[in-house]
Every structure is written in C-alpha cells, then in structure tokens.
Amino acid sequence: MKRFKYVTLLITSLLLVLTLAGCGSKPLSSQNVLENDKQSNTITWGVKADQKLIGLIDVKDGQEKGFEIDLAKAITKKVLGKNGKAKFVTVTSQSRIPLLKNGNIDAIIATMSILPDRKKVIDFSDSYFSAGQSILVKKGSSIKSVKDLNGKTVTSAVGSNSVDNIHKIAPKARVLQLPDFAQALTALKSGQGEAMTTDNVILAGLAVENPGYKLVGGTFTTEPYGIGINKGQGDFKKAINKGLKEVIKDGTYNKLIMKWFGNVPGFNYKEVLRK
Amino acid sequence: MQNWIDAYSWINIRFLLQGLEITILISVISVVLSFIFGSVLGIIRYAKIPYFSRIVGFIIDVVRNLPLLLIIFFTYFGLPAFGFKPDTIPAAILAMTFFESMMIAEIIRSGILAVDIGQMEAARAQGMKLGQAMWHVILPQAYKKMIPALVSQFISLIKDTSLATIIVVPELMQHGQVVYGQNPNYIIPVFVIMAVMYFIVCYALSLLSKYIDRRMA
Amino acid sequence: MIKLLVDNWSEFISGFGWTVLSSIVALFFSLIIGSLFAILEVMPSKVARVIGNVYVEIFRNIPLLVITMFFYLVIPLYVVKINGFTAGTIGLTIYTSAFIAETVRSGINSVDVGQMEASRAQGMTFWQAMRYIVLPQAFKLVIPPLGNQFINLVKNSSVLAFVAGFDLMYQGNAIASTSFQTVNTYIIVGLFYLVITLPISYYMQHLERKLA
Numbered sequence: 001m002k003r004f005k006y007v008t009l010l011i012t013s014l015l016l017v018l019t020l021a022g023c024g025s026k027p028l029s030s031q032n033v034l035e036n037d038k039q040s041n042t043i044t045w046g047v048k049a050d051q052k053l054i055g056l057i058d059v060k061d062g063q064e065k066g067f068e069i070d071l072a073k074a075i076t077k078k079v080l081g082k083n084g085k086a087k088f089v090t091v092t093s094q095s096r097i098p099l100l101k102n103g104n105i106d107a108i109i110a111t112m113s114i115l116p117d118r119k120k121v122i123d124f125s126d127s128y129f130s131a132g133q134s135i136l137v138k139k140g141s142s143i144k145s146v147k148d149l150n151g152k153t154v155t156s157a158v159g160s161n162s163v164d165n166i167h168k169i170a171p172k173a174r175v176l177q178l179p180d181f182a183q184a185l186t187a188l189k190s191g192q193g194e195a196m197t198t199d200n201v202i203l204a205g206l207a208v209e210n211p212g213y214k215l216v217g218g219t220f221t222t223e224p225y226g227i228g229i230n231k232g233q234g235d236f237k238k239a240i241n242k243g244l245k246e247v248i249k250d251g252t253y254n255k256l257i258m259k260w261f262g263n264v265p266g267f268n269y270k271e272v273l274r275k
Numbered sequence: 276m277q278n279w280i281d282a283y284s285w286i287n288i289r290f291l292l293q294g295l296e297i298t299i300l301i302s303v304i305s306v307v308l309s310f311i312f313g314s315v316l317g318i319i320r321y322a323k324i325p326y327f328s329r330i331v332g333f334i335i336d337v338v339r340n341l342p343l344l345l346i347i348f349f350t351y352f353g354l355p356a357f358g359f360k361p362d363t364i365p366a367a368i369l370a371m372t373f374f375e376s377m378m379i380a381e382i383i384r385s386g387i388l389a390v391d392i393g394q395m396e397a398a399r400a401q402g403m404k405l406g407q408a409m410w411h412v413i414l415p416q417a418y419k420k421m422i423p424a425l426v427s428q429f430i431s432l433i434k435d436t437s438l439a440t441i442i443v444v445p446e447l448m449q450h451g452q453v454v455y456g457q458n459p460n461y462i463i464p465v466f467v468i469m470a471v472m473y474f475i476v477c478y479a480l481s482l483l484s485k486y487i488d489r490r491m492a
Numbered sequence: 493m494i495k496l497l498v499d500n501w502s503e504f505i506s507g508f509g510w511t512v513l514s515s516i517v518a519l520f521f522s523l524i525i526g527s528l529f530a531i532l533e534v535m536p537s538k539v540a541r542v543i544g545n546v547y548v549e550i551f552r553n554i555p556l557l558v559i560t561m562f563f564y565l566v567i568p569l570y571v572v573k574i575n576g577f578t579a580g581t582i583g584l585t586i587y588t589s590a591f592i593a594e595t596v597r598s599g600i601n602s603v604d605v606g607q608m609e610a611s612r613a614q615g616m617t618f619w620q621a622m623r624y625i626v627l628p629q630a631f632k633l634v635i636p637p638l639g640n641q642f643i644n645l646v647k648n649s650s651v652l653a654f655v656a657g658f659d660l661m662y663q664g665n666a667i668a669s670t671s672f673q674t675v676n677t678y679i680i681v682g683l684f685y686l687v688i689t690l691p692i693s694y695y696m697q698h699l700e701r702k703l704a
Contacts (some may be wrong), residue, residue, distance in 0.1 A: 050456030059290035102355030159669040190568035221276040248524040340689035342650040434555040478551035
C-alpha cells in the first residue's frame with residue numbers, strides 16, 4: 001500500500017511541476033517590445049478575423065485581408081525595414097486588451113477607438129482612422145436618428161464602446177450585446193431589436209449585402225481608431241507613430257482607403273482621406 | 276434561396292471542413308491526454324491517501340462544477356499572468372484537457388468502485404501488490420465497464436470545442452463565423468451545415484460505442 | 493477583487509438570478525419532455541420507438557450552442573418573436589431533455605422486465621404499469637445521474653451569454669469588457685456558479701453512497 005501511495009504522489013507532483021514550468025519568465029514591463037521585434041524581425045498584430053473590408057480571413061487561402069491588415073503590413077515595413085514581417089493573431093473586441101496586456105500580441109489594430117477609459121490600461125498611437133458611430137435600421141423604419149432609440153431595443157457586439165455611447169445619448173434604449181456584428185445584424189433582422197448600432201464603417205460593410213437596411217441620422221460620435229500598445233513601451237510607440245506618419249506622407253494610406261472603401265454605398269471615403 | 280446556394284459554395288464548405296479538422300484534432304489530443312491524467316487522478320482519489328486524496332478530490336469537484344467556458348477564459352487570459360502564453364490551439368487543448376481530466380477522473384473512480392471489492396481482496400490475498408492488483412485485475416475490468424461513459428464524454432468534448440470559438444480558435448464554429456462574416460445572410464445556412472457536420476461526427480461515434488458495447492457484452 | 497464585486501453587485505446578482513431561473517425552468521420542462529421520450533423509446537410500438545430514438549440522437553449529437561442559436565435567430569424570422577433568455581432556455585430544455593431521456597430510459601431498462609410482464613398479466617395497461625410499477629423504481633435508480641444532469645444544465649446555461657440572455661456569463665462578459673479586469677471578473681463568476689453547483693454535487697455524492 002505504501003509504495004503505491006508514493007508512486008501516485010510522485011506522479012502528481014511531477015504533473016504540478018510540469019504545469020507550473022512555464023512560469024517564471026521575465027515580466028512584460030521589463031521587456032522592450034521594439035528591441036524584441038527588431039531581433040525577431042517580426043511585429044505581432046492583433047487583428048479582426050470576421051470584419052469585412054477591415055480584417056476578414058479569406059476562405060480561399062486562410063489569409064487575413066482588409067484595410068487594417070494592409071495598414072499593419074505597411075507600418076511594419078516602415079518600422080523594421082523592407083524585410084520586416086507582420087504576424088497576425090485574430091482577436092475579438094472582447095479578447096484584444098487582455099491579449100495585449102498578457103503579451104500574446106505586440107499591438108492591436110482592430111477597430112479600437114481611443115477612449116479615456118482604455119487609456120488607463122493601455123497606450124494608443126496617433127489615430128489612424130476616423131470613424132463615427134451610427135445606426136442601421138430597416139428601410140421605412142420610424143427611427144430617424146439616435147434620439148428615436150429611447151424605448152427601443154438596439155443590437156450591438158460585446159466589448160465595443162458603442163454600448164456605452166448609446167447608454168449616454170439615449171438612456172432609455174435597451175441594448176442587446178451579441179458575440180459578433182454579423183450576429184447583431186441577424187438579431188436585428190429576426191426582430192430581436194429595432195436598430196443596430198456601431199461604427200459607420202462597420203455598418204456600411206454589413207449593409208452592402210443587405211439592401212433592405214440603411215444607415216440613418218449620420219454619425220453622432222467621433223471614433224478615432226488608434227493602435228493599442230502596452231504601457232511603458234515608449235520606444236515602440238514612437239516607432240509606430242513615425243511609421244504611421246510615413247505611410248500617410250508617401251500616399252500609401254490614401255491608396256489603401258480607396259482600395260477598401262472606394263465603393264461602399266453609404267460611406268463617403270473622401271471624409272477619411274489624409275493629407 | 277440564392278443565399279443558401281452561395282453559402283454552400285465549395286470554397287466555403289472546404290473552409291468549414293478545415294475548421295472541422297481542427298475541432299477533431301483538438302478533441303482527439305485532449306481526450307487522449309485527459310484519459311491519462313484522468314486515470315491517475317481517479318486512482319488517487321480512489322486510493323484515499325490521507326489529505327492528498329482529499330485535496331485532489333476537492334479540486335476535481337470544483338473544476339467539474341464550473342462551466343467549461345470559464346476554464347477556457349482562465350487558460351487563455353489568466354495563465355499568461357504567470358508568464359505562460361499559449362497560442363489559441365494549445366490553450367484550447369490545455370483547457371479541454373484540464374476540464375476533461377477531472378470529468379474522466381470521476382468516471383474512472385466510479386468504474387473502479389463498480390468492480391467488486393472482493394476482487395481486490397482476492398488479488399491481494401494471492402500476494403499481488405496493490406499496484407499489480409490495480410493494473411492486472413481491477414483496471415481492465417473497470418475500463419471495460421466505463422467504455423460507454425468514456426465515449427459519451429468524448430462526444431461532449433467534441434461538441435464543447437465549439438465554446439473555444441470565444442478565444443478565436445480556428446475550429447468549426449469560428450470558421451463558420453468567418454464564412455458569414457463575408458455576408459451576414461449566410462448565417463442561417465452556415466448554422467445548419469455546422470449542425471449537420473457535428474451531428475455526423477458525434478453520431479458516428481455513438482454508433483461505434485454501441486457496437487463495442489454489444490461486442491463486449 | 494472585492495471592489496469589483498461591490499461595484500458590480502447588482503449586475504452579478506441579476507445575472508445569478510437569470511441563471512438560476514433559466515436552470516430551474518429548463519430542468520422542469522426537460523424532466524417532463526425527457527421522461528416522455530424515454531417512455532416512447534421503450535414502447536411496444538415500433539413507430540414510437542423510432543420517434544423517440546430520432547429525437548434523442550439528434551439533440552444529443554449537436555452542440556447546445558448551435559441549437560440555441562437556431563432558436564434565437566431562426567425561429568423569430570419565421571415563427572414567433574422570442575428574446576434571448578427564452579430562446580436560450582428553450583435550447584437548454586431541448587438539449588437536456590435528450591440526455592434525461594437517455595438516463596431515464598436506462599433506468600427503465602434496469603428495472604426487471606418481469607415486473608412489466610407481471611403487471612400486464614394482472615390486467616394493467618402499458619401506461620398503468622409504467623406509471624405505478626416501473627417509473628417509480630426507475631426514477632429512484634436514476635436520481636444520482638439526474639443530479640449530474642442538473643449540474644450540467646446549470647453549467648450549460650452559460651450558453652445564454654451567446655444570445656444576450658442576461659445570465660451570469662453575459663453579465664461577466666459585460667463587466668470584464670468595461671472594467672478590463674478580465675481574470676478577476678471570471679473568478680467571481682466562477683464562484684457564483686460554484687454556489688449553485690457544488691452543494692448539488694455533494695448532495696448527490698451523499699445520496700449515491702446512501703443508495704449504494
């Protein structure tokens with residue numbers, strides 16, 4: 001009996017050690033992300049996987065494609081040089097900040113607005129895109145602007161700040177948070193809500209395939225998207241900002257805007273071009 | 276109707292099948308690992324080692340009584356706080372293995388209990404050590420009894436991998452999200468075909484389990 | 493973590509309430525539906541057996557998430573408007589009822605076949621024999637596995653979060669994404685689940701020992 005006990009004890013303690021073995025590497029705050037990335041010649045970006053025009057995996061080859069993907073690649077080349085590699089990790093609105101703080105990714109470029117609340121936990125680059133929150137309704141709906149949402153049910157996605165904005169502007173609106181924007185739209189179509197809200201650029205992408213629905217009331221917030229970076233990574237932030245400036249200056253930025261948003265009905269791409 | 280035809284284009288279906296491949300990969304690796312760890316844990320709990328078995332038993336009870344969704348969150352968002360940063364697929368395997376080991380540990384323990392205690396005594400009386408009696412006499416019978424429970428646990432595991440979509444593991448459910456990300460009108464056709472795919476895999480397994488059960492009986 | 497709990501107390505409690513409500517409602521209906529299908533599966537009529545079997549196999553072998561999504565997104569389009577909580581609870585009920593049917597059926601099967609025959613010989617109808625002789629014994633046998641099903645049900649109710657069902661997990665997600673304290677939030681959520689599931693689990697273990 002005794003020997004059996006020792007054997008089991010040994011096995012479990014071994015297991016425990018194995019599970020804890022990963023612990024004890026250097027804490028993130030003492031690492032320099034820019035140096036690490038230069039050494040590996042790679043920047044790891046957190047991007048969207050299911051957002052048309054912005055960041056969507058192509059079912060043909062499994063590659064991420066979209067405006068933010070192209071922009072991330074362009075910035076990577078400016079930061080690390082021509083041969084710099086951009087690695088993509090797909091994130092959701094919910095998982096992006098924990099993953100950044102944990103160090104799974106170096107930077108977030110995933111339709112994330114620069115907000116004071118978020119600034120408390122992470123840093124942002126300069127804004128790389130100016131979106132604005134808007135609402136999408138069925139054609140012929142009585143909802144004409146955000147004020148009409150009071151007393152109505154609005155769908156959106158978990159983890160986006162659109163929900164907070166609605167609470168502020170139309171406090172009597174009921175908000176349903178779905179796991180992703182396509183589901184939020186489908187919930188709207190199946191009558192779970194009377195309107196859907198989030199940033200205009202996302203809504204425009206969704207409306208392309210659904211001619212029975214339209215954006216109303218224009219934008220009622222400004223949502224400057226920024227690249228999320230960990231606190232205490234000043235060098236990396238500077239390098240990203242410099243890269244972004246260069247991408248805008250040499251015209252790459254405007255080319256990308258035209259490529260992805262040039263033909264989206266309900267979205268005026270000229271408003272977001274940069275000089 | 277056009278939406279359904281477009282949604283079921285070969286490219287989309289192929290992409291979903293690639294997701295199914297990951298689903299099966301995660302399930303198989305997790306089930307093998309959790310069978311091993313679960314056996315060890317189950318035996319420890321059965322062996323009633325002072326304090327130690329109690330502690331292990333308590334951990335098993337706690338984990339078994341938590342939603343798997345939470346375990347997945349912890350693995351992916353919590354572990355990195357200890358400096359261990361798994362990618363999504365290893366994180367999913369880790370979470371599944373951790374959870375399923377505890378589930379299987381209970382199946383194993385009750386399987387051992389179901390084998391007559393007299394057999395253990397008889398084996399010991401023959402001069403076998405406890406470990407020998409366990410390995411040669413008790414476990415073979417216990418495992419035989421447990422096959423249906425183990426297979427149905429495996430089926431739940433396959434279905435449960437769908438929860439890993441929350442941390443963007445590229446499994447079937449997540450690939451479904453990408454497919455209807457191209458066009459939100461695909462959402463219902465995609466859910467239907469995913470249901471069919473899960474059903475085929477899980478039902479085939481449950482038929483297999485029934486077949487084995489009949490052969491053994 | 494305590495501050496997080498205090499600051500969001502009302503959200504946690506309302507989530508907890510919806511989770512408990514959904515679990516109890518789903519348990520009640522899935523017991524009824526599950527038992528009915530279990531009886532169908534052991535009826536003399538072949539048609540009844542096939543119907544019972546098809547129901548059980550279909551819903552046992554499809555992820556709960558898929559079933560729930562179906563009720564949330566598809567049913568309102570064509571049939572009747574239901575909210576996330578209702579859709580989630582219906583999904584839970586149907587999914588769980590398939591498992592309960594399996595459990596109850598195995599209970600019925602383990603009641604000696606002779607008893608059914610004897611009751612029928614006494615002039616009882618199939619339903620009478622079921623109601624008065626077989627089912628009472630079968631239920632006694634399956635109480636521990638049914639308890640486990642209930643625990644699974646409570647845990648599975650977290651799927652309501654996917655359909656905006658206002659349950660514990662949904663509130664947890666919302667709190668985590670505004671407070672940015674992901675891990676702490678989920679630890680609290682986990683504790684709330686344990687408050688429901690651990691006592692049931694220990695009570696079932698106790699029962700199992702007593703019955704054995």
